Amino acid sequence: HSGLFSVIDYSLSSSINIPQISYASTAPELSDDRRYDFFSRVVPPDSFQAQAMVDIVKTLGWSYVSTVASEGSYGEKGVDAFQQLSREAGGICIAQSLKIPHNHKQEHFDKIIRLLLDTRYARAVILFASDEDIRGILNASKRADQVGHFLWIGSDSWGAKNSPVFQLEDAAVGAVTILPKRATIRGFNTYFTSRTLENNRRNVWFAEYWEENFNCKLMSSSKKDDTSRKCTGQERIGTDSKYEQEGKVQFVIDAVYAMAHALHNMQRDLCPDTSGICPDMDLAGGKKLLKYIRSVTFNGSAGTSVTFNRNGDAPGRYELFQYQRNNHSSPGYKNIGQWMETLQLNIEEMQWPNGEPEVPSSVCSLPCRTGERKKMVKGMPCCWHCEPCDGYQFQFDETSCKLCSYNMRPNANRTSCQPIPIVKLEWHSPWAIIPVFLAMIGIVATIFVMATFIRYNDTPIVRASGRELSYVLLTGIFLCYIITFLMIAKPDVGVCSFRRIFLGLGMCISYAALLTKTNRIYRIFEQGKKSVSAPRLISPTSQLAITSSLIALQLLGVFIWFGVDPPNTVVDYDEQKTFNPDQARGVLKCDITDLQIICSLGYSILLMVTCTVYAIKTRGVPENFNEAKPIGFTMYTTCIVWLAFIPIFFATAQSAEKLYIQTTTLCVSMSLSASVALGMLYMPKVYVIIFHPELNVQKRKRSFKAVVTAASLTTRLSHKTSDRPNGEAKTELCENADPNSKFQQSYRLSTERLHR
Numbered sequence: 001h002s003g004l005f006s007v008i009d010y011s012l013s014s015s016i017n018i019p020q021i022s023y024a025s026t027a028p029e030l031s032d033d034r035r036y037d038f039f040s041r042v043v044p045p046d047s048f049q050a051q052a053m054v055d056i057v058k059t060l061g062w063s064y065v066s067t068v069a070s071e072g073s074y075g076e077k078g079v080d081a082f083q084q085l086s087r088e089a090g091g092i093c094i095a096q097s098l099k100i101p102h103n104h105k106q107e108h109f110d111k112i113i114r115l116l117l118d119t120r121y122a123r124a125v126i127l128f129a130s131d132e133d134i135r136g137i138l139n140a141s142k143r144a145d146q147v148g149h150f151l152w153i154g155s156d157s158w159g160a161k162n163s164p165v166f167q168l169e170d171a172a173v174g175a176v177t178i179l180p181k182r183a184t185i186r187g188f189n190t191y192f193t194s195r196t197l198e199n200n201r202r203n204v205w206f207a208e209y210w211e212e213n214f215n216c217k218l219m220s221s222s223k224k225d226d227t228s229r230k231c232t233g234q235e236r237i238g239t240d241s242k243y244e245q246e247g248k249v250q251f252v253i254d255a256v257y258a259m260a261h262a263l264h265n266m267q268r269d270l271c272p273d274t275s276g277i278c279p280d281m282d283l284a285g286g287k288k289l290l291k292y293i294r295s296v297t298f299n300g301s302a303g304t305s306v307t308f309n310r311n312g313d314a315p316g317r318y319e320l321f322q323y324q325r326n327n328h329s330s331p332g333y334k335n336i337g338q339w340m341e342t343l344q345l346n347i348e349e350m351q352w353p354n355g356e357p358e359v360p361s362s363v364c365s366l367p368c369r370t371g372e373r374k375k376m377v378k379g380m381p382c383c384w385h386c387e388p389c390d391g392y393q394f395q396f397d398e399t400s401c402k403l404c405s406y407n408m409r410p411n412a413n414r415t416s417c418q419p420i421p422i423v424k425l426e427w428h429s430p431w432a433i434i435p436v437f438l439a440m441i442g443i444v445a446t447i448f449v450m451a452t453f454i455r456y457n458d459t460p461i462v463r464a465s466g467r468e469l470s471y472v473l474l475t476g477i478f479l480c481y482i483i484t485f486l487m488i489a490k491p492d493v494g495v496c497s498f499r500r501i502f503l504g505l506g507m508c509i510s511y512a513a514l515l516t517k518t519n520r521i522y523r524i525f526e527q528g529k530k531s532v533s534a535p536r537l538i539s540p541t542s543q544l545a546i547t548s549s550l551i552a553l554q555l556l557g558v559f560i561w562f563g564v565d566p567p568n569t570v571v572d573y574d575e576q577k578t579f580n581p582d583q584a585r586g587v588l589k590c591d592i593t594d595l596q597i598i599c600s601l602g603y604s605i606l607l608m609v610t611c612t613v614y615a616i617k618t619r620g621v622p623e624n625f626n627e628a629k630p631i632g633f634t635m636y637t638t639c640i641v642w643l644a645f646i647p648i649f650f651a652t653a654q655s656a657e658k659l660y661i662q663t664t665t666l667c668v669s670m671s672l673s674a675s676v677a678l679g680m681l682y683m684p685k686v687y688v689i690i691f692h693p694e695l696n697v698q699k700r701k702r703s704f705k706a707v708v709t710a711a712s713l714t715t716r717l718s719h720k721t722s723d724r725p726n727g728e729a730k731t732e733l734c735e736n737a738d739p740n741s742k743f744q745q746s747y748r749l750s751t752e753r754l755h756r
Contacts, residue, residue: 048316050081052178052339053126053153054089056320059345062151062362063382065124066096066116070133075099078128078155093364093382095122100133109140116150124151124362127158134164138171147171148353151360156180159247160321160333169331172323174353181317181338182250183302189245193238213241254300258308262292316341324351371414374399389414392581407573409581422571422586424659425488431660432488435667439484442671442678446478449682456689459696465685468540469513472547473677476509480674484667496567496590501558503597505551507604507670510677512550515607516543518614518631525618554603561600567591575658587659594650597666605642611635634680638673645669 057065067082069075079097086092096119098112116125127134134154141150152175158164159179165172197218200206211217211224216231237243266289271278293308300306308314318339325331337345352360364383368374373395374384389401394410394417396402404410408417425432453462453470462470483502489495520538536542568591576585592600615632645665652661688695 047081047085047311047313048339048341049156049178049180049318050078050085052316052318052320052343053082053155054085054092055339055343056153056176056178056345057086057092057124057126058089059343060124060347060359060362062124063091064093064095064119064122064362064364065126065153066098066119066122067094067126068098068100068112068116068129068137069127070100070129071102074130074157075128079126082126082128091382093380095119095364100129100136104133104136106136106140109136110143112137113140113144113146117144117146119364120149121364122362123149123360124153127152127154129155130157131161131164134158135166135168138165138168142168142171148173151353151362152176154178156248156318161247162244165323165331169323169325173325173331174351175323176336176350177321177323177333178318178339179247179321180251181319181340182247184245185249185253185301188249188253189238189243192245193236193243195237197233210235213237250300250302254306254314257298257300258293258296258306261296261298262289265296266292320345322350326351368398371395371410373397373401391579392577392584407571407586409584420573420584420586422588423576424490424588425663427488429660431664435484435664435671436488438668438671438675439481442481442675443478445678446474446481446674449678449686450474450478452686452689453682456696459689461685461689461696466517466540466543468544469517469547470682472544473510473513473681476506476511476513477674477678479506479509480670482506483670487663487667491569491588491590493567493569496569496592497562499590499592500561500567500600501555504554504558504600504604507601507673508551508554508607509547510674511604511607511611512547514631514635514677515550515611515614516547518611518618519546521618522614550607557603558600561596565591589659594662598649608635608638608642612639630680630684634677637676637680641669641672641676 057063067079069079076099083094083097086094096115098115100112101108116122127137129137134157141147147170152172154164154175154177156177156179158175158177160177165175195203195206197207197210207218208223210231211222214231214235215227216229216235217224217227218231235241266284267277267281270280270284290312294310294312295308297305297307304317306314316339319335320337320339321333322336323331324334334349336349337343347359350359352358364377364380365374365385368384368386371394372386372388375387376399377383377385389395389410392404392409393401394404394414401414404417407420409420410416411418427433427436450471453467453474456462457467479502483499483506486495486499486502520543524538569588570591571586571588573584573586575587576583578584611631612635615635618632648665649662652658652665655661
């Protein structure tokens with residue numbers, strides 16, 4: 001305060017071309033707890049300083065800060081200006097706003113540090129405080145063992161002074177301070193260092209300053225209790241004590257000149273014919289004087305222009321400092337930039353506590369990683385929780401996720417969507433290798449049987465088996481094997497068309513031929529029970545006609561299907577749309593639903609069931625009666641295969657491996673059905689033809705009357721068998737029968753007739 005008074009005194013004693021202005025020779029005494037606020041009331045912070053601090057915070061990427069202010073006009077108005085400007089700029093949130101009371105104690109500073117630690121992520125702290133309060137805050141952080149945690153940003157009350165950081169250098173390292181751009185007033189140094197107790201009695205604070213500066217006591221009533229040394233009065237400022245010009249000397253001088261110019265202009269306007277103050281000037285009031293102050297323009301003590309805007313602020317010119325300490329130099333302030341309506345900050349020259357290489361963070365929430373959205377905390381626009389975009393969502397913007405379209409999935413970092421890969425059943429897949437292997441063996445076996453039958457086409461066994469229907473049946477078996485390759489081939493319109501045609505055609509041909517055979521046997525024996533005349537439609541031509549009619553129904557259904565729903569390929573994205581999008585696949589397949597597959601096979605299954613019923617009805621026919629028993633065993637086994645197929649096919653409808661399981665199951669079932677028919681109906685005959693040609697001989701032809709007699713015999717055998725234990729009827733019959741009797745001869749003749 002003594003220095004401030006001296007600046008004013010120096011300013012008024014300088015020669016300027018304005019009327020002499022008198023002022024009181026004494027100043028009112030201030031209470032001890034208010035003295036520190038005197039200077040801050042004379043030079044309050046302006047909006048430019050707060051704007052510069054806001055720009056520093058935003059440039060350093062800090063969005064979550066706390067404020068600490070000394071109670072009083074300087075601190076509170078400075079924080080208010082900072083908060084207002086930060087709200088207007090956006091992107092800065094105030095974690096806490098704390099005040100240091102006038103009558104502070106050590107515990108007050110400790111409490112402030114504890115409160116600041118409640119929001120640990122708000123490391124940046126904006127300080128609008130006096131030197132003494134700054135020291136108290138730094139000391140408290142040191143006591144709390146938080147040196148290096150807080151990132152201080154000090155206002156011009158800290159500036160580039162050494163007094164706030166004396167013996168607290170480690171706690172102040174990294175602090176960014178702001179100071180109005182100033183020049184050293186050389187004349188003031190000469191003036192102030194020449195002040196003594198004798199020539200500066202007008203300054204009521206000078207005696208107190210003298211005691212503090214030279215660490216001595218002027219009189220026993222002195223309030224300085226920490227020393228007993230007496231002041232001699234011969235001490236000299238700058239010689240017996242360290243002296244450094246106060247940074248705001250330039251501005252106090254300019255402030256005095258601004259007041260003088262304003263009073264001069266006011267006196268000139270209101271009292272043109274009077275020297276000195278006139279009555280109009282006495283009655284002008286403070287508002288009018290303020291208008292004159294804001295309108296002055298002159299060159300200041302540093303040679304720069306002094307003007308005021310409509311808010312009463314001078315042009316903002318600030319220097320930026322950072323308190324640094326390194327191994328090569330002693331701790332001190334380093335100029336890191338300036339603010340002159342815009343910020344110029346050399347971040348590369350800045351140093352941070354604990355040797356941090358990058359700018360430390362002071363944010364409420366860390367930036368969300370790629371693929372995460374921000375879930376904002378209510379009332380705190382700088383705070384959020386990061387939530388990952390899950391499932392098939394991608395990050396649309398910072399705060400929202402969106403679902404990819406049905407044929408897309410998010411990319412690796414979930415910033416966009418990408419097409420879902422399209423797959424099909426590949427030939428090298430284990431799901432395809434097994435059915436293809438079975439089909440190839442079946443095809444080779446079928447060709448071998450067909451070649452054998454063609455080679456021995458006129459032999460008795462081939463003729464007795466019904467050559468025409470045998471070739472039809474072998475064709476159906478061959479098609480059952482061929483369908484495997486169509487089911488695994490890459491789907492296109494042609495492949496899908498052939499799938500529809502041959503999916504049920506092979507089975508239909510096979511079971512139509514078998515049904516015709518079993519129906520013929522059944523009708524022959526049923527007719528034999530009633531009459532000696534032959535049933536209708538048992539000739540080879542009739543049998544082929546019946547079989548063709550049954551096959552034609554299947555083809556008619558397929559052609560109707562073609563007309564209603566033309567074949568096409570589709571990509572099914574739902575079949576393998578797994579919980580993990582990375583495993584999602586689109587399945588390229590024919591436009592055939594599970595129901596359509598079952599319907600296509602339904603007619604063949606109906607033929608199979610009907611054939612099985614006839615096989616059951618003809619189970620009593622003697623073993624050497626024209627394939628009745630082998631057909632029966634074939635149908636029983638086939639029914640078991642398809643009973644196993646249906647639950648497997650539908651149970652896997654929701655499986656991610658549906659394409660592979662259903663295709664493999666269908667192909668294997670059809671191959672097994674064909675193999676059962678091929679093995680039971682043809683392999684024994686091929687074996688006899690090749691390895692026992694002596695059995696492949698022509699037997700005598702018999703009349704249909706013998707067949708009727710055989711039918712009656714079969715009925716009697718069935719009745720006998722039902723009345724006696726197994727084998728007794730046959731034994732009794734054999735025992736009682738005369739080999740040369742008419743009955744036995746008829747039995748042999750009926751067998752030969754039926755075979756023929």
